[in-house]
Amino acid sequence: MEPQVHVLTHPLVQHKLTLMRDQRTDPKKFRELLREIAVLIAYEATADLAVGATSVMSPMGSAAGYDLKEHVGLVPILRAGLGMVEGVWNMMPNSEVWHIGLRRDERTLEPVQYYSRRPVSPVVDVCFVLDPMLATGGSAVAAVDILKGWGAERIKFLGVIAAAEGVKRLTNAHPDVPIFLAAIDEQLNEAGLIIPGLGDAGDRQFGTG
Numbered sequence: 001m002e003p004q005v006h007v008l009t010h011p012l013v014q015h016k017l018t019l020m021r022d023q024r025t026d027p028k029k030f031r032e033l034l035r036e037i038a039v040l041i042a043y044e045a046t047a048d049l050a051v052g053a054t055s056v057m058s059p060m061g062s063a064a065g066y067d068l069k070e071h072v073g074l075v076p077i078l079r080a081g082l083g084m085v086e087g088v089w090n091m092m093p094n095s096e097v098w099h100i101g102l103r104r105d106e107r108t109l110e111p112v113q114y115y116s117r118r119p120v121s122p123v124v125d126v127c128f129v130l131d132p133m134l135a136t137g138g139s140a141v142a143a144v145d146i147l148k149g150w151g152a153e154r155i156k157f158l159g160v161i162a163a164a165e166g167v168k169r170l171t172n173a174h175p176d177v178p179i180f181l182a183a184i185d186e187q188l189n190e191a192g193l194i195i196p197g198l199g200d201a202g203d204r205q206f207g208t209g
């Protein structure tokens with residue numbers, strides 16, 4: 001299966017991404033930008049969702065239209081993915097939100113799971129994993145592993161910035177998972193931070209840097 005990696009070149013995405021990278025952007029503004037860019041990325045990631053034909057009565061008569069047929073699960077990877085939930089959820093208010101808590105071990109850079117919460121009998125057609133940063137790719141691969149273990153069959157990854165290495169690791173491990181991003185940066189430093197990236201997306205949102 002050919003992995004699908006979508007890097008969004010839309011001017012609004014690139015404008016917001018640049019403001020997010022700017023070290024002068026404070027946590028309030030950073031959270032606002034993350035919420036907004038997540039909606040734009042979700043616009044692209046939802047382009048193939050199934051709709052059914054319907055009709056409604058406008059004040060002027062019957063109008064043909066569509067309603068969304070698919071039930072979506074939004075799966076933020078804690079902490080940084082939390083900032084992508086609200087905007088996307090507002091676009092699809094019937095979505096479910098499942099949480100996966102992963103933190104990277106500072107020495108090995110491998111993800112450690114510390115939390116997960118989903119419904120007892122989950123019924124969704126497609127899961128969107130939300131995490132602004134795809135660095136080594138360890139967290140994204142672990143999140144998709146967990147979702148597949150829960151029985152999810154269609155999964156998409158929505159991020160903001162990736163390192164080329166992380167994209168490679170995710171596509172190798174899960175070639176069936178399309179990836180949607182605003183940028184792929186070239187480098188990862190020894191601490192696992194994307195260069196130039198935007199710093200630590202969790203710290204920048206929550207003011208813990």
Ligand code: PRP
Nearest residue numbers: 079080103104134135136137138139202
């Ligand atoms: C960061 C980031 C991703 C992960 C990416 O989270 O938000 O979840 O690292 O790195 P990887 O691709 O190498 O796994 P972190 O572990 O710093 O936790 P936080 O979101 O709570 O700050």
